[in-house]
Structure formats: structure tokens, C-alpha cells
Amino acid sequence: MQQARSFILLALLPLLALALYWEGQSYDPGLIDFKLSSRPALLKSFPPEAGDLKQLPGPRWFKKDNLWEYVNGHADYFIGQGFELLTVVEYAPEPGSAWVVAEVYRFDQALAAFGVLMDEKGETARAIDLGKMAFMGQGELSFIQGPFYAKLVALDKRGQLKKLAQAISENLPQAPGTQDLFQGLPKLGKTLSEGFAAEAYRGMGFANQALTRRLEIEGRELEFFLLPKGGQKALAGFQQYLEDAQMKAEKVGSRYKVLDPFEGEWWFWLNQEQALGCFGCLEKDLP
């Protein structure tokens, strides 16, 4: 019996050699598969179907080491923002060409996902009610939820994005830390817009990752900004900024009032680890 088994194994050797030869001949370095060896749990957030759309086989996922394969020329940007994982799933009513491509990016923090959303949304995109914040443009929908940034693109005009995005949003983990990103910013009068500056808000080298809220109060427009962390470092940067710009600040209580010939009067202060400021504020507007 053992002899027969040995014979079969020996007989298989040429076949094994042929298979190895064929694999070697068809080797294409461009086809090296960097993908994760196991399916990321994040794939569970993509529904099997939504409305008329059904999930197509062959989901893809990418990490920092191969993100450039999918986001050509833009990978460094995402990685610089704290990218961790991208999952890509395609949808269509029936097997064949995709009608919709759904991408979900996981970042190291919610603020990073928010920053990417603000950078990536089209100029003409309109805000819609989905996830933590969402925008819809021509054939494109993007939203954030916790540290996740999702982008859905309709390759076919018939592809319905909102229903699918809603389903993905419902399935995404409700990660801890999904607090209101803007909660540290005062909410007075009427909010005109909320924004994000990845670096050098208003040309201030120390004001990176700044959250902003533009308000209208008593017929005046003003804008608060918030630097979520590194307050003491921001204060040192603020003082260097004043020196560079040859400007002075007056200390009013725990706050600084800046007399700026180009921006008008503005304020800067610390609140524990956060740094805040306001352009256009009167003292009575400050929290």
C-alpha cells in the first residue's frame, strides 16, 4: 500500500514541475498580489444588495503598502492623513459591468476622515443627511462616520447611490470617538458654514487641522476656529506668528486680542489642550 502511494507521488512530480514551470513563465511582477491574506472585517459593512443593486464578486482591499495601486498619484496624500485600510466593492443589478463602485477608507482618527471629506468633495457638492456628514455631487456621494470616509461613484447613470450609502452607513461600526467634531466651537446666531483647513489656516503656520465655523450674528459675520490638540504648542506658534508678522497682541483676561491691519481684530485663547480663535468677534461674542 505504502509502495503504491510512493508511486503515485513520484508520478505526480512531472505534473508538479510543469505547474511550477508554467507559473514561472507566466510570472508578471506587475501582478504581485500585495493584498491582505485575510478578508478585512470591514467588508461586512457592504450590504449584499441595496435596492436594485447587488454586490459583485471580487471585493478588493488595500493597505498603505499597496494603496498606490488603486489611488494612483494620490496615495501619499491619504497616507499622510492617517490612512489605514481601503475596501472597494462593486455593485450592479446583475453580474457584469459595475454600476456603482463603493469605497470605504479607514483612518486613524475621525478628524482625519473629516479632513479628507472636506478636501475631496467637489466644489458643487451639496450637503445631505447621512452618516456624520455627507455630500452629494454629480454621480458621486461621500460621507464620514467615525474614522471612516466612504465614497460612492456611479459608473452608470442608473446607479442609485443614496440607498446603498445608507445601508453602508448603518453597517459601519459605531466606533468610540465618533463625537461631534465641532462641539468645541461656539454655536451662536446662524451657522453659515463649517469647514476644515488641513494646514496653515489663514496663512498661520501653527494652525493646522483647524476646524472652522462661520456664523452670522446681529448682522455681523464672524468665524471661529478650533485646533483640537496641542494647545501649548499652538500658543508658542501663535507667538512666533506675531513676531514674524510684526504684530502685537493685547492680553485680555486669559485671551489674546490681536490688532491685525489685514484681518481686523481677532482673538486667540486656550481651552485645556485645545486652541481656539475668532475673526470678527466682539468680546461679548466670546464663550
Add this chain to the structure above:
Amino acid sequence: MKRREFIKTSALSGVGLAALGGMPDSALGADRIVKYNKLGNTGLEISDISFGAGKLPASSLVLRAAAAGINYFDTAPDYGRSEDHIGGAMARLNRAEIILASKYCDGRSYPNHLPVGTKKQKFIEAVDTSLQRCKTDYLDLVFVHAMGELSENFEEEKQRLFAEEMLSATESLKKAGKIKHLAVSSHGPDNMEALLLEAVNSGYYDVIMPAFNFMKFPKVPDLLKAAKKKGVGVVAMKTLAGAKALELDQGAQDFAHAAFKWVLKHQEVAGLVVTMKTVGNLYHYIKASGQSFTQADQRQLDRYASRWGSQYCRTGCNDCGPACAQGVQIAKSLRHLMYFQDYGEEKKAIQGYAEISPNGAACQSCENPSCEAACPHGLPVKTMMNQAHQDLSLA
């Protein structure tokens, strides 16, 4: 970045004040632009240190720059909200004292250069939109942007340089008073000097903007002489030879001044544009205005070159090519390495490298790297080719 790592600013100092309506002296920094130069035959005089408005964060930075004497502002439709911020500052600027340059581009994110085949009306609409955003009724210069970026094929890009619809639109815009001069810019990566020379010799262009610094582009001085002869103005860009300056252990601040002064010592160069994203950038950069290039500056640049020079294959050189017995396309291979490392075009670089034959694969076992003796810049060509092959072939 390696793939594996990937994996892992006299006499004219009043000009600035005049450019800014009603700004108090106390607003000014300690340093100002002190030198302005004639821009070819345009009749314009631009500040030697001028304002690159890519990534412009606020209108106030434009006002600060104008108050410091900068009078030339270089923007584009595809520089994000740059034109909007310039428009935000416009009401407080004396338009006649400002030289405003924008580009024939469409859309808000870079790159959106209008390609060959674009209709005349589209060029006109692009300028009209720029004027609306900038809140002004004319541009001093409009650029055909980034020549050599859309195609590595010289003839294809040359078509963009002399596209009839673009030239016709330019003529109409000039007649309407919406633009004053036509200009062209290029930072390569392909055929920069040759394409700009075509522009200079054509008579259609009043200004060129080449990438020019002490590290790369050895053929630019010849281009500058040709431009001077034809009365074509020159504004330089990419003068800092890459962001690696930030990684210098010492004297990083002086480095920017030395690099600027090196460019400006070329009399054909009227001025340079450098991206100013912060108030700190602005007040630091303008300190170089009107300053002479010194021995100390040369030492600073030498330090930089000795640290980084061995990594730069000069665009358009190719002196090593004929020296290779195996006919390896060295310059082309290293250009694709540049796409990968400096332009963030990883996939394009890998695909393009795969089409080069013979490529760096032939260098792996080479025992007579005659290319290194042929390189006028002393680059370790074999090592660089091995690196290119490692990064670009995924081998």
C-alpha cells in the same frame, strides 16, 4: 521616497505701499522687496521675489505680500481657492500696481490644463471665469500651463503650444482688453527647454516660466539667452530644488535665500515665484530681495549639492546614454524614477518603465559601468539604475 519606504523681496520700495490702498505703515514687516526688474518687452516691472499663489490660504496673505512690496501674483483656476482669495483681496489693492497672472485651465483641482482640441470659446470662458473669481477686468498674463506635463511626446505638446483655437482666443481676449500678454510655463518633466525655446522663437509668447534651480536643468541658461535676444521675459519657478531643503541639518533658512540669489544672479531672470503658504514664508523669503549672490551662498548650495546632488539626474542631459555598451536607456529609466519619487505618479512610472528596453535589468550584472565616467555630474549611475529597477520593476 523609495518604493519600499512607500510601502512603509530701495528705490522702488514705495511701489508696494502704492499697491495697497490705505494700509498703515505699522502694518509692515521689517523687510520689504527692494528690487524690481523689467519683464522682457512687456513694459512690466516685477518684484524679484514674487508670489506663487498655489495653496493660497487667505486673502490677507495677498494683502500682506502687496504691503511688503510684492507686485507679481501667479495663480491658476486649478490652484484650489487661490483665485477666490485673490478676488477677496482685490477691493483693497490698487489694481494698476499689481501684475496678475493666471492660466488657461479649467476646473478647481490640479492639473486641469486645457488640452489640444479645446475650442476657442472654452479658452475665453476659462479667462472670463478667472476674471470673475479674481474680481478684476483683466489679467496681465495668461499662461499656457505646464508644457511637457500632458505628454512626453515633443510633437504632441508642441501642438498645445501653437493650437490655433488657443491663439485665436488669445487674440480675441487681447482685443477685448481681458488679457495683456501670452505666456507659457513648464516644469517638465519632458522636453521643457526645447518646448520653451519653440515658444521663444515663435513670436507668440511674451513671457516664459521655466523651472530653474542650481541643481537641475543645465540647458536653461541657453534658453535664457535666447529669450533675452527675443525680448521675452523670464520668470523662474521651482527654484528651491525640491523640498529636501527642509531636511538640512543646519542653515536651512539661509538655504532658501542662497537658492533664490543663485537664480536671480542670471540677469535674464526678471523674478521668481515661490509658493507662500504662511506669513512666516512671506517675511522670510522677501529678505532675499535685491541681495547679491555671495561665496557664503555658494558654500551653502555646495553643502546641499554634496548631500543631495548624487540623487539628481539632470533633465535633458543624457550624456551617459551613448557610453553604455548595452544601449540601456538610462535617462529614460531615471526619468521614470523621477515620476515615481517626485511626481507621485507611481503607476505611470511602473508602466512606463516596463516598456523601456533595455532597462535597468541589464545593469544588474554590469561590470563596466562606463556610464558613470560619462556622467558630467559624477552620479553613481549604476547604483541609481539598480535603484530604479528595484523600485519600478517590483523585482
